[in-house]
Amino acid sequence: MTDQAKPLRADARRNRAKVLAAAEQVFAEFGASVSTEQVAARAGVAIGTVFRHFPTKQELLRALLRELLARRTEELTTLVAEGDPATALFEFFTRLVAEAAANKAVVDLLAEAGMDVQVAEQVRSFQHALAQLLDRAKLAGAVRADVRLDEVLALLGAISQGALLGSWDRDLQTRTLAIVFTGLLPGG
Amino acid sequence: MTDQAKPLRADARRNRAKVLAAAEQVFAEFGASVSTEQVAARAGVAIGTVFRHFPTKQELLRALLRELLARRTEELTTLVAEGDPATALFEFFTRLVAEAAANKAVVDLLAEAGMDVQVAEQVRSFQHALAQLLDRAKLAGAVRADVRLDEVLALLGAISQGALLGSWDRDLQTRTLAIVFTGLLPGG
Amino acid sequence: MTDQAKPLRADARRNRAKVLAAAEQVFAEFGASVSTEQVAARAGVAIGTVFRHFPTKQELLRALLRELLARRTEELTTLVAEGDPATALFEFFTRLVAEAAANKAVVDLLAEAGMDVQVAEQVRSFQHALAQLLDRAKLAGAVRADVRLDEVLALLGAISQGALLGSWDRDLQTRTLAIVFTGLLPGG
Amino acid sequence: MTDQAKPLRADARRNRAKVLAAAEQVFAEFGASVSTEQVAARAGVAIGTVFRHFPTKQELLRALLRELLARRTEELTTLVAEGDPATALFEFFTRLVAEAAANKAVVDLLAEAGMDVQVAEQVRSFQHALAQLLDRAKLAGAVRADVRLDEVLALLGAISQGALLGSWDRDLQTRTLAIVFTGLLPGG
DNA sequence: AATGAATGAGAATTCATTCAT
DNA sequence: AATGAATGAATTCTCATTCAT
Numbered sequence: 001m002t003d004q005a006k007p008l009r010a011d012a013r014r015n016r017a018k019v020l021a022a023a024e025q026v027f028a029e030f031g032a033s034v035s036t037e038q039v040a041a042r043a044g045v046a047i048g049t050v051f052r053h054f055p056t057k058q059e060l061l062r063a064l065l066r067e068l069l070a071r072r073t074e075e076l077t078t079l080v081a082e083g084d085p086a087t088a089l090f091e092f093f094t095r096l097v098a099e100a101a102a103n104k105a106v107v108d109l110l111a112e113a114g115m116d117v118q119v120a121e122q123v124r125s126f127q128h129a130l131a132q133l134l135d136r137a138k139l140a141g142a143v144r145a146d147v148r149l150d151e152v153l154a155l156l157g158a159i160s161q162g163a164l165l166g167s168w169d170r171d172l173q174t175r176t177l178a179i180v181f182t183g184l185l186p187g188g
Numbered sequence: 189m190t191d192q193a194k195p196l197r198a199d200a201r202r203n204r205a206k207v208l209a210a211a212e213q214v215f216a217e218f219g220a221s222v223s224t225e226q227v228a229a230r231a232g233v234a235i236g237t238v239f240r241h242f243p244t245k246q247e248l249l250r251a252l253l254r255e256l257l258a259r260r261t262e263e264l265t266t267l268v269a270e271g272d273p274a275t276a277l278f279e280f281f282t283r284l285v286a287e288a289a290a291n292k293a294v295v296d297l298l299a300e301a302g303m304d305v306q307v308a309e310q311v312r313s314f315q316h317a318l319a320q321l322l323d324r325a326k327l328a329g330a331v332r333a334d335v336r337l338d339e340v341l342a343l344l345g346a347i348s349q350g351a352l353l354g355s356w357d358r359d360l361q362t363r364t365l366a367i368v369f370t371g372l373l374p375g376g
Numbered sequence: 377m378t379d380q381a382k383p384l385r386a387d388a389r390r391n392r393a394k395v396l397a398a399a400e401q402v403f404a405e406f407g408a409s410v411s412t413e414q415v416a417a418r419a420g421v422a423i424g425t426v427f428r429h430f431p432t433k434q435e436l437l438r439a440l441l442r443e444l445l446a447r448r449t450e451e452l453t454t455l456v457a458e459g460d461p462a463t464a465l466f467e468f469f470t471r472l473v474a475e476a477a478a479n480k481a482v483v484d485l486l487a488e489a490g491m492d493v494q495v496a497e498q499v500r501s502f503q504h505a506l507a508q509l510l511d512r513a514k515l516a517g518a519v520r521a522d523v524r525l526d527e528v529l530a531l532l533g534a535i536s537q538g539a540l541l542g543s544w545d546r547d548l549q550t551r552t553l554a555i556v557f558t559g560l561l562p563g564g
Numbered sequence: 565m566t567d568q569a570k571p572l573r574a575d576a577r578r579n580r581a582k583v584l585a586a587a588e589q590v591f592a593e594f595g596a597s598v599s600t601e602q603v604a605a606r607a608g609v610a611i612g613t614v615f616r617h618f619p620t621k622q623e624l625l626r627a628l629l630r631e632l633l634a635r636r637t638e639e640l641t642t643l644v645a646e647g648d649p650a651t652a653l654f655e656f657f658t659r660l661v662a663e664a665a666a667n668k669a670v671v672d673l674l675a676e677a678g679m680d681v682q683v684a685e686q687v688r689s690f691q692h693a694l695a696q697l698l699d700r701a702k703l704a705g706a707v708r709a710d711v712r713l714d715e716v717l718a719l720l721g722a723i724s725q726g727a728l729l730g731s732w733d734r735d736l737q738t739r740t741l742a743i744v745f746t747g748l749l750p751g752g
Numbered sequence: 753a754a755t756g757a758a759t760g761a762g763a764a765t766t767c768a769t770t771c772a773t
Numbered sequence: 774a775a776t777g778a779a780t781g782a783a784t785t786c787t788c789a790t791t792c793a794t
Contacts, residue, residue, distance in 0.1 A: 012757055035784060046759045154364045157354055162346020176342045183371030223767055234776040411788055422755040530740045534726020542721055552718045559747030576778055599763060610780045
């Protein structure tokens with residue numbers, strides 16, 4: 001549903017993946033302002049190849065963001081199906097923050113994600129999956145009943161970005177999250 | 189100690205202030221990537237004047253960050269001296285988040301502040317003042333005794349950035365902060 | 377003599393024709409600077425196919441020009457054989473201008489045609505046919521005896537291009553040509 | 565009225581003139597598609613200087629066209645004031661064609677001039693001056709009374725372009741124009 | 753032979769920074 | 774000191790052409 005364009009030739013699909021992987025690395029390392037040339041170089045392809053697959057730099061960033069969101073949504077879905085309801089939300093939260101701390105692009109990307117219709121669908125899916133996790137956590141008594149989805153999203157985003165920009169180490173991540181988790185507990 | 193350069197001529201000092209004020213506005217509105225020309229235009233001076241006062245764009249950004257930090261530190265100092273110890277921390281937290289939500293530059297700036305020796309002094313002052321506020325809050329029984337300064341700083345930064353990038357409205361700011369404040373409360 | 381290459385496979389010949397037809401449309405519409413991709417798209421073939429038939433874009437343009445010239449030459453030949461000698465030249469003139477007014481490529485093409493040996497043969501044929509038409513017009517007393525071929529060619533080219541670039545409507549075409557035709561009349 | 569922007573600094577005005585002069589040469593020689601770099605090189609300035617004076621290539625082309633039109637208009641005005649009414653129009657016609665024959669840019673430029681509001685004023689002035697010349701020629705009995713301005717403009721443009729694209733030599737220019745002039749004579 | 757992906761040399765434009773006025 | 778023009782490297786994007794499938 002996301003990429004129903006004509007099936008790419010094998011080599012083209014391979015290169016598209018290479019570019020996307022390179023983009024993830026490079027953007028993670030240097031932020032969304034690195035030149036497309038850097039991405040091409042990291043991918044080991046010519047600049048034209050990047051632009052063939054993603055006609056503008058924006059497109060590339062969007063595609064990357066879509067993929068990141070899709071990956072997170074998948075993790076959420078797994079947790080909804082298999083995780084312990086009482087801890088699944090906290091687990092996901094923790095994991096996401098750890099990942100964000102290593103990815104400089106996410107911040108730049110998320111900044112525009114909200115107003116970008118082209119990723120809206122992925123955002124919706126993601127939020128939907130998170131909503132389910134939140135509901136389960138409430139049912140399991142791990143989260144106060146009046147906590148709303150947008151608050152959780154806001155905290156998640158904020159902490160993720162904070163972890164990245166502030167270069168928090170693992171310990172600081174844990175302690176900071178502990179405070180937030182306490183704030184979410186029932187009877188708080 | 190940071191700016192012990194020779195005393196500026198009156199008009200030069202005036203221009204320096206104009207540039208800094210313009211920079212704050214423009215960077216707040218468009219982020220750290222606007223051109224220096226925009227800053228000059230807003231300040232009503234020629235581009236050369238900006239570069240005379242701040243030899244590189246980095247310098248200008250750093251000076252701006254220093255000033256912002258100094259201003260916050262001043263607010264903190266006032267709160268330490270005059271505020272109600274039980275709520276002063278929360279008050280400051282709330283105010284800072286509201287301000288950040290309107291200032292696009294802070295995020296870009298803070299991203300590098302950590303690793304920048306040139307603003308280290310201001311950062312230290314700021315942290316020192318915040319530490320005092322935290323201590324008082326603990327003494328007043330408003331914050332759990334084992335909460336550490338770096339956790340508070342981390343949360344503060346994260347929420348501020350989150351508020352900005354996520355364009356949180358006032359209501360969402362309040363609710364999100366409420367969770368964090370609950371997490372900081374004793375007996376949590 | 378121009379295309380004595382090996383006889384093409386049936387499908388190849390078909391494709392060559394498709395490309396040439398597409399090129400005529402596309403170049404007529406957008407001028408000689410459209411990308412070869414546009415031509416391929418219009419022809420419904422892949423870009424590689426275009427380049428297999430015409431190894432460079434220049435070749436394609438030349439081939440197109442050759443064809444256009446051949447077509448005009450054919451029209452001239454018909455007029456020489458069948459037309460009323462007293463008006464055939466004016467008729468052709470009028471028709472060509474009307475066609476040019478709808479074809480943006482011709483101008484760009486003709487600009488280089490002169491110095492291009494590869495189309496010289498077609499140019500010669502064309503001029504030869506036009507010369508015959510001119511002779512007949514003189515014999516019929518419709519054109520002054522001292523009018524030379526290069527003058528007629530020059531006027532023909534100029535008016536054609538003018539009509540195209542100036543987007544003359546049919547009325548303006550007619551009136552402008554009337555002046556030229558008057559200038560060609562005997563006793564002028 | 566054309567450039568009432570703030571008076572440029574002496575060196576800036578000098579450079580602007582250098583760029584415009586270089587543009588005229590280079591565009592005349594290679595057509596409107598040469599790179600702006602070529603213009604900069606010919607002018608002996610850096611590429612940035614060209615773009616400071618003319619923010620886009622289009623602007624540069626427009627400025628050039630405006631200047632060319634202004635120059636022609638001036639010539640026309642002089643002829644109206646001083647020339648022999650019976651021959652002034654033919655004289656101007658002849659001169660313009662000769663100049664066009666050496667200027668490859670004019671064609672590309674004129675192609676868009678029609679639809680460009682930014683040169684509309686210059687075009688109007690030019691047409692106005694030409695109209696006066698035409699009126700005088702009619703009064704002097706050198707041109708048929710029913711010849712209209714748009715026909716003259718059309719012929720002028722067409723022949724100019726033809727002379728350029730066809731690389732007509734002086735003799736051919738003369739003979740071709742003679743035909744047109746004959747067509748314009750009264751009693752034709 | 754056809755396909756369409758990859759290449760890489762430009763081209764226009766921007767912008768931090770320098771320097772003559 | 775201020776001005777604002779000049780510089781030129783960097784960036785995004787295009788497109789003719791080549792080449793693997």
